[in-house]
Amino acid sequence: MQHQSQPMPDPDSDDTNVAVRVDRISKIFQGNEDEVRALDEVSVSIRRNEFFTLLGPSGCGKTTLLRVIAGFEPPTMGALYLGGRDISRLPPNQRPVNTVFQNYALFPHMSVANNIAFGLEMLGKSKGEIQTTVYDMLKLVQMEHLKARRTSEISGGQQQRVALARALAPQPEVLLLDEPLSALDLKLRRDMQIELKRLQHETGITFIFVTHDQEEALTMSDRIAVMSAGKILQVGTPREIYERPAERFVANFIGESNFLDAALSGGAVRLKAGGPAFAATPPKGVADGEVSILVRPEHGRVRMGAATEGELPATISNVVYSGEATTVHLRLATGETFKAKMSNTPAEDGGSMVQGAEAALSIAPGAVTVLKD
């Protein structure tokens, strides 16, 4: 009962909620002369039944982290816990973790059904149980009609489904997905995104998903870890990551960004380019003084004419029309540029902007995020 008076406990400190805990893992690859630090003291806790995404540009270490969790790469340093148990030294065939590979890696000499049965056979399940599970899996991914086919005789989207069914069949505690949608065309990819969310919901298995596609990450994930150069920069829900990125890299990698110079003083931010003071909560470790702030393009409003109180004076340098929205490129008084995204509705009327004209920019209150660097 005393608990109630205390602050909310961190859900990640309780191992019963945590599926995978990565504890200060480093991975160093030895080259001929140099060494590459693919993972640099990475720590993260992934909760049960979570759709967790590792997001970052190629070479950021996200696939290496996935391979460490699967057991394909031994970590150079650090420990890995699965449901509280240290599995750092277990070989991949003894980890209750399955992987969907980027190229699917289906066994070409086996039928669709035999591919799905493989993991169950290796676990020593009875014939009857294997048959039932394979049937359930085929049904789950809607592939019953193709069960006798060779994997070379089915389409890419179908191979994707078989790869999913094969990895889900042994009911792993965690499913690892290594950019599984990157080989599919756009339409199929959208369908599979919804399909994956459905599968995760129906099976209740923790999904760890690797992608470099920020839109994919935002639409599918419960939480996202943004990675760069072997480190995790920020972990949070899609909203937190998009609306409150901690660093310039995160903001830049996800969505469109405007970075502006500003002065922070006692919880209020004043832009160098003018305008009113904005209330902002700086991230830990940022002191008063010169700071960088982020404003997303959709939070800027542009009006033709001279700036008045609460607005920033600007010149329209370019107008880019893209159907449902118009992006207005502005030059501010400081010489900084600002992109404002206006919807082409009668209320905002982004399409009426004229290049070269004098304009006034207003920024929505609460839209200013102070960055760490």
Added chain:
Amino acid sequence: MSDTVPPRHPARGYSVRSLPGFSIVALFTVATLYAPILILVAYSFNSGTSLAVWEGFSLRWYVQAAQNGEVIDAAIRSLYLALTAAGIATVAATMAALATTRTRRFPGKTMIYALINQPLMVPEIVTAVALLIVFAWIKVATGYTSMIYLIAAHTAFCIPFAYLPIRARLETMDNTLETAARDLYAPPMKVFLRVTLPQIWPGIIAGMMLAFVISMDDVVITEFVKSAGQDTIPTYMLGQLRRVVTPEVNAISTVILAAGAILVSLFFWISRERR
């Protein structure tokens, strides 16, 4: 003649066939390769005893060879030797190919690759003399003489021939398949038996056939290593050359040729089935 058959991969823009003299060079090459063999085969059916004068069609040399105890002995010995050596060499080569393609980079990997292929680089006569000396020591020390020396020698020089196609197959095989099998709870031996082996077996068959043919064909090392009464078909035929040569030699050669052709066709047929 080839004008009537459309090329399977029509060359876009450039074809070597447009080079002057293409047809002449091609015909000359085919003729030098196959004319002597055709003559050899033809004279195996000669009813006379000459290798040069055609006297009429007959199967007498085939009958004679089939009734010649020394030929039968040598043929059985050759087959036994080639099958044993090729079998052992293929197992060793498969293990070597796995060790050089399914491991992380380790110091000396290139060196090991060179060592495996050593029989391809060292002149056969040098190996033959070396083996003669070493085996002579062992024979003196142990007093033991049997086919074991020939089997050991043939296995050694067969290994690189079996190794190369198996290694090539392993290199083209997607090794995420093995990673996937491990991920799906297969212990290492099961990974090999259930995933790697079914993927590389055309390479293994090819390697084994190559090793078999190389062993069947060997003269130099066999001649140096064999003990008395251990003639194989090639060394028997070599011995015959020192006496009167009859078309019996042609008949034996033709049988070997036919067996080889059947073996190779069989291999292509099997690998086509598997795609």
